[in-house]
Amino acid sequence: MIQFVLKNIGQRLVLLFFISIISHAIVHLAPGEPSLVDPSNPRMKAEDIQRIRAAFHLDEPLHIQYVYWMKDLFTGNLKSFKDNQPVLKKIWDRFLNSLPLFIVGTLITWFLAFPIGIQAALKRGSMFDKIGTFLSYALISIPGFFLSYICIIFMVKTFNVPVIGMRTFGLENAGIMLRSMDRVWHWTLPSLMSAVAGVAILSRYVRSQMLEVINQDYIRTARAKGLPETTVIYRHGLRNALLPFITMFGLTIPGLIGGSVIFETIFAWPGMGRLGFEAILARDFPVILTLNFISAILVLIGTFISDILYAVVDPRIKF
């Protein structure tokens, strides 16, 4: 077991090393430099650009720049090109903003997808199943921002509530009830929108897993023993159908950065995705690289945890 864990960690560290090299190369080899963002600014003189380039080590060869990046990252000295703030602190602040959205979105996804998927599998071919299938395809086919716009207009016109941003300005001195309601309204749409695609995909997946399990021999045996139907489905069926979802859980984590760019931009949510988007616009290489690196770490940790959990949960897996 320990050997398995150690080997697993070792492999992941090697992967991480290559990921960092590749992402560093991609970002630095692409044309366009931080000093070129604002070429029409008359106050930018040639020697200023030279100074900036020297300060950010942009004139060094690529592998030296990589060493600088890694060194600064691990000593915590990495500064953003844009405002000279420490990168890790910037990302941490934004991460704290993204986290509630991610948690609420994930909860909505898992709590909706499982009942829908299980019901669809149990009543295969029924109206519920057909409508559910069609709706889930429709929901993954609609451009996310288009759906968000429709929902924003609907929410604002029907309920007359604010939905953009994290909170309403000027409510800082209001009562605790009013303030928390305001927060909840601001959370609702962004987390729903980021959960929509997840619900659609996951419920289909739950359905096909359940269908596969329900036709197994041990389910027939359980029924033949005369167990009540709920026990058969939820204790004997669902437990076995759940196994692959341990893997899926690890794979939802990169959504924290990649998937949220669009929604955080629409809802003006100061989270990690938007930080990444702003960094791309400003050619803020340290922030882009570090975000990429962190999300790769998150993926690797996620898959590592799910590998271990899989081995713990499934008695058929031996080391």
Place this chain on the structure above:
Amino acid sequence: MTETKNTQMVEGLKPTASLFEERWDIFKRNHLAYFSFIFLMVLFIFAIIGKILTRWVVLFDPKLVRLPEKFLPPLTPFTSKIIPTEEAPMFNMYILGTDELGRDLFARMLEGTSVSLTVGFIAVSISIFLGILFGGTAGYYGKFRWGFLTIDTIIMRFVDIMLCFPTFFLILTVVALLPPSIYNIMIIIGLTSWMGTARFVRAEFLSLRELDYVTAARSQAIPEWRIILIHMVPNAIAPVLVSATIGVATAILTESSLSFLGFGVQPPDATWGNILSDGKQFIFDAPWITFIPGFSILFVVLAFNLCGEGMREAFNPKLKEGV
């Protein structure tokens, strides 16, 4: 006696339907998928006609700006006195209305159809090509060694690395750093989406390599490229084509998301994605500019998804005729 005769007759006859026809019949029974397939075929014809009518025989001019005629709702007849009659829209009517510059929305949608589909198809072609190349190499030549690593290890670790990147963020980074061009978008979407195909093809090749007909082909000294391309790839292609159908849908959606952030296909080229994201500023004054491309994307992507899913079910070898 009669039994042998029957067997002889049966063995002598060709199968009533080829494998493809049998699968096709299963596919047709799924009405939703079959309807989507027909819808897509109609759309392709529409896209080709649209390309001809907006590029070469210009009956619908998507670039013609008529400023006095802006924000006209769909089905407005052409009555303007200011605009010369030779600049009047086809049929003397703005079928889908006009946008903020008075351009005919129908003409722009017509042009966008072919551009959007081209983006989808070229991106997917690139990803399939890379997927078959890497997956096939890993599956067929996987045991060859290069130093202490096998080729299989190198390629599959590379796939793992690519899977660790947050895809949309990576696409956005590269698209934003490169000069804006429709080709860059296609290439980058293609370069970041081949990993699934590579895994499929590798798995298929690993099992195909051991089959008798490949051994037979090898024993006849058929060159390896011929074994791979003519004997093995066609047998591994079904799941790849299914995922390609869904891949086109994903590419169209990705392009529209990029357009939303301002990094999509740049004007004057119209795609559904950039018509939609331009229209969103006028959603209250001119909702049709948002809703027409929005629902077009929804229906087309839905059709690709349903069609792909129907094909996946029909080509699933576990699903036999009559079950």
